[in-house]
Every structure is written in C-alpha cells, then in structure tokens.
Amino acid sequence: MELLVFHTLVIAHIITGATGAIAFWVPVIGRKGGVNHRRWGKVFSIALLCTGSFALAMSLLSLYDPMGTHPQLVGRFDEVFIRGFFGHLMVCAATLTINLTWYGWMLVRNRSQQALNRTRAMYAWQWIVIATSLNCAFQGWMMGEKLLIGLAVVGLATGATNLWFLAKDRPTREDWLKEHVKALVGAGISVYTAFMAFGSVRIFPELALHPVMWAIPLTVGLTIIIWHRLAIERAARQRRRGEVAQAA
Template sequence: MSVSELFHLFVASHIVTGATGLLAFWVPVFAKKGGTAHRTVGKVFTVTMLLTGTAAIGISLCTLADPVSTHPHLTEHADFRDPALVRAIFGWMMLALATLTLNLAWYGWQCIRNRRDHTANRESVNLGLQAATFITATNCAVQGLLIGQPLMLGVSLIGWATVGTNLWFLYKRQPAANDWLREHIKALVGAGISVYTAFFAFGAVRTFPTLALHPVLWAIPLTVGLAIILYQWRKLARPRAALPAGQRA
C-alpha cells in the first residue's frame, strides 16, 4: 500500500469517527450531568475522540513522509506550493493537535474513572501523553518559527498550557472535592475544541485553501469551548458558594 493510499484510509476513518464524536459532543454538554444520556453518549464521545486522534496521527505521519502525493490539490494553490509548508502545517501541526486530542480525551476519562482514587490518575499512559504533548507542541513551535507561521505557535501554547494544568492536578496532594469534575469538563470539552478546530480549518482546505490558516476560523471553536467550560465551572461553584465557609470542600 502506497503512502497516498494509506493516507486516504486514515482520512476516511478520521471523518467517520470525528463526525460521530462531534455530534455526540453536544449531548453530555446539555444533558443532565450524571444521567443516563450523559454517561452513555459521553463514552461514545470519548472513544470516538481517541479513535479520531489516532487516525489524525496516521494522517500527519503520511503527510510528513510524502506531502506532495498526500495533498496534490494544494500544489496548484499559491499559498501551499512549497512542500515544506504543507509538511509543517498538515504534518507537524496536525501531529501536535492529534496528540493534544488524545491527551485530553484520555485524561478527561481518567479523571472520572479515578475520582475516588486520585493517585491512580498518575498511570503510565496518562503521564506518557503529557510528555508526548509537550514534545509535539515544542516541535510545532520550532517548525512554526522556521516557516514564520504564528498560528503554529498558538497551537503550541495551548499544548503547553494543557500539559501544565494537567500535571498540576495530577500531582496535587489534596485535591478539592470537585477538582476531578472541573478537570473532566476542561479536558473533554477541550478535546471537542481540538477536533472542531481541525474539522473547520483542515476541512476548509478542500474548498477554500486560504481559510485553513485564517485566525477567525481557529478562534470560533476555541471561544465557544472556553465559554462552555467557564459556564460549567461557574455552575459547579454555585452550590459551594452558598454553603457556610466551614462546610466548603
């Protein structure tokens, strides 16, 4: 099987699992927390994010191996005629986003699975994904500097921030009662942001290549996702704020 054929196999898998996950994303966001719909569809979302991230890694590696045959439609566009640019954007940056998605989906899942045993969150896969995300984010920044693409630096900052906040929680000695839930929300909504961003930005390449790097297209999922996270965190804080100081976690 050629690199191009393998690439298209990964793309097909990415589209199927990604589209399923992006539709499933909204059910746990709006459904009653802890209810049947939230738990059931939330698992579907998490699994599809893990599969989507894995397929995206395959896409990025194929692009790195052969940027021209995997993206022949871009060779006719003035903005992407240089194979080095295609390799950087659709190879290195996608690899960073894919690793970030895997990190957030797995971490968010572990937060709820280990809510009664915080130290269990420090298992090898969880810690390994923090390291992998830091490495791919750092590489993304380096590659962005080499081609003069500030968007890649922005992706790197998100990756570093994710690793930093994840490790802060993972090694926190005495987490507050709702810390695991705050991290669960942050991570899984973050995974949704990551994949929506990829679908909007990289999906636009097929029809409007210049939109792939337009900051507005990248800002929309991030803004909506952050609003969801902050809203859910605020809801969590309300009952605690209503308690007398001595009864708060």
C-alpha cells in the first residue's frame, strides 16, 4: 500500500514538476509585467507549490520506510543513504521549493505593501526552511555527504535573506522586484535540479551525487538572477534620470 501511494505521488510530482519547468521560461524570457508574464507566472507558481507538496509527502514516506518505497535501489544503496538522500535531503529541498515559490509569488502580489507580507505563515515558512536545513546539514555531517551540507547552506541563506527583507519597513520597487526574481528563479533551479539529480537515480544511480548534475541548474539559475538584477538596476537608474530631467 505504501509503495502504491509513493508511486502515485511520484507520478503527480513529475506531472506538476514538468508543467512548472515548462512554464518557468515564459516569464523569464518574455516581456516583464505583461499578460503572458502574469498568466504563466501563476501557472508556474501553482505547479511548483504542488510539486513541493508532493515531494514533501514522498520524503516523509521515505523517512518512514526507505527500503519499501525504493525497492529498485535495494542492493545498490543502504538504508542510511536512502533515508538521507530521499528523506532528509528531499525534506529540505521540498520545504525550500514551497517557501521560495510562495515568497516570490506573494512579493509580486503585495509589491511594496510590506504589511501584507508579514503574515504568520510567511514567517513560519522561513523558520521551517531554516530548521530543515539545519537537520539536512547535521545528517550530511553524520553521513559524510557534502551534498546535503551544500543544500543546507542554500536553505539557511534563503531563510536568513527572506527574513532580512521582511524586516524592511519601506522596501522600494527595486527591492521587492529583486527578491521576486531571486525567489521564483530559485524555485525554478530546484525543479530542474530535482529532474537531473533525483531523476537520474532511477536511470543512472551512479550519477545521482555527481556535482555536475547539481551544478548545471544552479549555474544557469544564478546567471538568470544576476542578469535580471542588473536589468532592474538599469531600469531604476533610467527612471531616476528621467525624474531628475522632469524636475529640472
């Protein structure tokens, strides 16, 4: 029964993850703020929230019964590895994905209305990510797996920087735009990493922990984030120059 539930979650996870992975590129490449940007951004956000939720359920089942939920890996990996990789690491990745998606979506909806961002749920998700990241780091240290520690660093940085932004009383347009880009592109990185890393376990198990499988989505995502941050700063400078010219 557990295996049937797990496989159902896997199928749902793949469907919603693939939907999010495709929808991701429309707002990234297309004209910002337009109808398509908003429509596909919403599709992406809903798909990623579902994907993260399914991943969280899968990870909890993996923690409960690691060998029963991954019979194809019996004989290849031991229980400690499966529980660590598909349990603790995936819990961290799932909560990180949900947090980034929700945070990025709320910022673009609330814009500079910071009071609307400061909800109990928003703060709770930051501390949940920090807690699961600390656990992931501890498990990685116990297992001697640097990959778990690396993901934990990302989770801790995400929770801390999100809390730092929420502490701002009057964020500027550039502030929330940069956070919006950071969060939703970060969520996009997570879904592509899941496809390349977790997906490879089923086809090429020996590649699951290969640094390249994790580095490619991260490198592409960071490039997108930097590009858009620079574009936001250029637009802000042009707007300020226009305001100065009008005032003169």
